[in-house]
Amino acid sequence: MSKTNDVLKNLGLDAGALAKGDLEVYSPLDGAKLGALQQHKAKDVAPAVDKAQAAFATWRAVPGPVRGEFVRLLGEELRSNKDDLGRLVTLECGKVLSEGLGEVQEMIDICDFAVGLSRQLYGLTIASERPGHHMRETWHPLGVIGIISAFNFPVAVWAWNAALALVCGNALIWKPSEKTPITALACQNLFDRAVEKFKAAGHDIPDNLSQVLIGARDVGEALADNKNIPLVSATGSTVMGRDVGARVGARLGRSLLELGGNNAMVVSPTADLEMAVRAILFGAVGTCGQRCTSLRRLIVHESVYDGLVASLVKAYGQIRVGDPLDSDTLVGPLIDEAAFEGMQDTLKKAQAEGGKVLVGGERVTDNVPGGFYVAPAIVEMSGQSDVVMHETFAPILYTLKYSDLEQAIEMHNDVPQGLSSCIFTENVREAERFLSATGSDCGIANVNIGTSGAEIGGAFGGEKETGGGRESGSDSWKVYMRRQTQTVNYSDEMPLAQGVVFKL
Ligand code: UN1
Numbered sequence: 001m002s003k004t005n006d007v008l009k010n011l012g013l014d015a016g017a018l019a020k021g022d023l024e025v026y027s028p029l030d031g032a033k034l035g036a037l038q039q040h041k042a043k044d045v046a047p048a049v050d051k052a053q054a055a056f057a058t059w060r061a062v063p064g065p066v067r068g069e070f071v072r073l074l075g076e077e078l079r080s081n082k083d084d085l086g087r088l089v090t091l092e093c094g095k096v097l098s099e100g101l102g103e104v105q106e107m108i109d110i111c112d113f114a115v116g117l118s119r120q121l122y123g124l125t126i127a128s129e130r131p132g133h134h135m136r137e138t139w140h141p142l143g144v145i146g147i148i149s150a151f152n153f154p155v156a157v158w159a160w161n162a163a164l165a166l167v168c169g170n171a172l173i174w175k176p177s178e179k180t181p182i183t184a185l186a187c188q189n190l191f192d193r194a195v196e197k198f199k200a201a202g203h204d205i206p207d208n209l210s211q212v213l214i215g216a217r218d219v220g221e222a223l224a225d226n227k228n229i230p231l232v233s234a235t236g237s238t239v240m241g242r243d244v245g246a247r248v249g250a251r252l253g254r255s256l257l258e259l260g261g262n263n264a265m266v267v268s269p270t271a272d273l274e275m276a277v278r279a280i281l282f283g284a285v286g287t288c289g290q291r292c293t294s295l296r297r298l299i300v301h302e303s304v305y306d307g308l309v310a311s312l313v314k315a316y317g318q319i320r321v322g323d324p325l326d327s328d329t330l331v332g333p334l335i336d337e338a339a340f341e342g343m344q345d346t347l348k349k350a351q352a353e354g355g356k357v358l359v360g361g362e363r364v365t366d367n368v369p370g371g372f373y374v375a376p377a378i379v380e381m382s383g384q385s386d387v388v389m390h391e392t393f394a395p396i397l398y399t400l401k402y403s404d405l406e407q408a409i410e411m412h413n414d415v416p417q418g419l420s421s422c423i424f425t426e427n428v429r430e431a432e433r434f435l436s437a438t439g440s441d442c443g444i445a446n447v448n449i450g451t452s453g454a455e456i457g458g459a460f461g462g463e464k465e466t467g468g469g470r471e472s473g474s475d476s477w478k479v480y481m482r483r484q485t486q487t488v489n490y491s492d493e494m495p496l497a498q499g500v501v502f503k504l
Contacts, residue, residue: 004034004091008182010084012189018182023214025182028094028333029324031370037181040215045173045222048211052144052171053228055206060141060169066203067167068118073194074163075111078104085155085186087325092180093154094332094371095287096324107159109456110472114163117477121168132491139481141169146223148234148244151335152290152393154180155187157258160456160472161233161480162210168480172210175223177236179335181214188212220244227251231480234258235292238391238417238465245467256479257467258460260391261419263442263451264297266408266434269304271424275448277311279424280397283450285319285331285376289395290339292466293420293444293452297388298399299408305401309358312378312397316359321373333371334394340372343394346387347377353385355398389415405430413441419462420454422446443470 005015021038040048059067078085086101095103126135145165149157154176162172176184191210198205213219220240224232224247233256234244241259248255265283267276283295300308324332334340340363347361360377376395381388388398402408412421421440424447425431431447433439443462444454454460459474461467470476496502 007084007087007091011081011088011186012193013182013186018185023178023181023216025092025179026336026370027091028335029091029371030368034092035182037214040213040219042218042222044213044215045219045226048173048213049144049226049228051208052173052211055209056141056143056169056171058204058206059171059209062169062204064118064121064167064169067169068115069203070194070198070205071111071118071163071166072115073197074166074191075108075115077190077194078108078111078159081190082108085183085190088183088186089154090324090332092183093151094324094335095152095290096329096332097327099287100324103153103156106156106456107163110156110159110163113456113473114167117164118167121477121481128487129497130489130495132489132493134488134490136486138484138486139168139478140484142480142482143170143230144228145170145172145480146226146229146232147172147174148220148223148232148236148240149174149176150236151177151179152287152292153235154183157235157471158184158187160460164471164477165480166209168477170480171206171208173213173223173229174210175213175215175219178214178216184212184214221247224248225251227253230254230482231256233469233471238467241467254479256469256471258292258462258469258471259465259467260417261292261294261451261462261466262296262389262391262415262417263293263420264299264412265295265421265451266402266405266412266423266425267298267300267304267308268405268423268425268427268430269301270426270430271304272426272448273304273308273311276308276424277315279422279450280312281315281319283452284397285316285395286452288331288334288374289376290335290393291452293454294395295397295451296391297384297415298397299402299411300399301408302401302403305399309378309380309399313359316376316378319376321364321375331376331395333373337372339394340374342392343374343377343396346390346392346394346396347379349387350379350381350396350398353381353387355379355381355385355387358399360395384411384414391417405433409434409439416465417462418442418464419466420444420446420451422449422451424448
């Protein structure tokens with residue numbers, strides 16, 4: 001039995017059963033077919049929502065800390081299957097194994113966070129202006145949560161949503177990317193195992209609390225259009241988010257959008273350049289430039305520009321591109337041929353707009369015709385032309401020069417997206433300015449660390465075309481609940497607010 005089959009088996013999947021449908025799934029490692037899955041269609045959404053609503057009706061009445069106990073068990077399943085799930089992530093989406101394992105760790109972390117949260121779904125008490133009255137704000141479960149996820153974080157983004165939504169008392173329907181449905185089925189199996197353990201411990205849990213719908217765009221559209229899904233959380237391109245947001249908005253539902261980024265680092269004259277180079281490498285070439293937090297623009301002070309860019313070009317020459325299962329590899333393949341073509345088109349466009357490719361861009365075949373391995377590219381630009389305004393999901397880093405910080409911040413913010421940002425500086429004035437109301441306009445702003453690799457404890461998401469949503473840590477849980485303002489009159493009078501008198 002091949003290693004892949006072992007991994008599938010350990011995660012409760014059977015290679016034979018995964019070969020009976022028409023959604024073909026290929027590994028980006030070598031183009032080998034991983035499976036052909038049966039797809040759901042738009043017509044399958046409404047029945048799934050009915051089942052999820054029935055599950056919600058029961059789950060919402062389970063005490064929060066007991067729901068937390070279920071998420072604790074889910075976290076335990078993830079802990080004990082981290083190696084296999086991390087490997088499957090690598091096989092299906094191509095990120096290096098350390099990042100595949102890191103992604104599963106991110107799932108475990110959010111489960112731990114959610115377990116604590118299950119005892120801290122705090123509301124407020126509010127001073128009433130009326131005597132003998134008590135006001136408070138309470139958070140109640142919301143309903144069926146639709147989750148649409150992307151190929152590049154095929155499992156962690158689901159977990160961010162699922163762990164919080166579950167402790168908040170909701171039911172889940174997940175439409176994973178068509179490129180990475182097998183990892184989603186593996187997660188559903190781990191979910192089912194946690195359900196069995198929860199039941200064995202004497203707890204009740206409804207059927208269909210979590211469902212996976214494998215399918216194409218029509219399934220996503222049907223989820224977005226379904227009025228019985230109060231919240232659709234969608235991660236992916238701005239084009240996708242615009243459509244989902246408009247559909248959900250048309251029925252006055254809520255959406256949580258985590259869309260494209262165009263993340264930049266400002267490197268000031270006082271920056272520790274050695275540290276900056278390390279952060280740039282991870283940010284720009286990690287995950288083959290396919291994170292929404294990937295570093296895409298480097299805005300460098302003119303006094304340190306030449307030296308830094310020369311060090312980067314040298315460092316890029318040493319990047320090991322290849323088999324992501326090999327522990328020496330830093331950069332695995334792009335997800336597919338379309339991503340490779342997209343990268344080539346962007347490089348051509350950048351050159352046509354005056355850009356100079358300093359290194360990389362070419363295909364590194366490595367004798368694997370079915371895999372799209374590329375040398376990460378650095379492109380020097382004289383300004384932020386059209387191509388720089390767009391997110392290309394590939395390892396292309398644009399370098400730009402600045403002469404004073406005002407100009408750097410202006411350039412930094414002068415793109416349609418607003419996800420992640422950072423500054424490298426040893427100057428506290430520059431750092432604080434970058435973090436201030438007149439600094440970075442992004443949802444994430446860092447000092448002396450890169451743009452990618454956020455921890456789960458903070459709220460994750462961004463402004464402008466990034467969609468405005470926040471998921472993961474901090475108080476992001478509130479979006480998975482409905483807020484109720486409650487006023488109780490414990491007096492024997494009937495005073496009206498604002499001193500209004502209304503008597504017969
Ligand atoms: C994504 O690319 O959609 O901050 C998520 C990061 C990861 C999550 C990225 N923790 O890079």
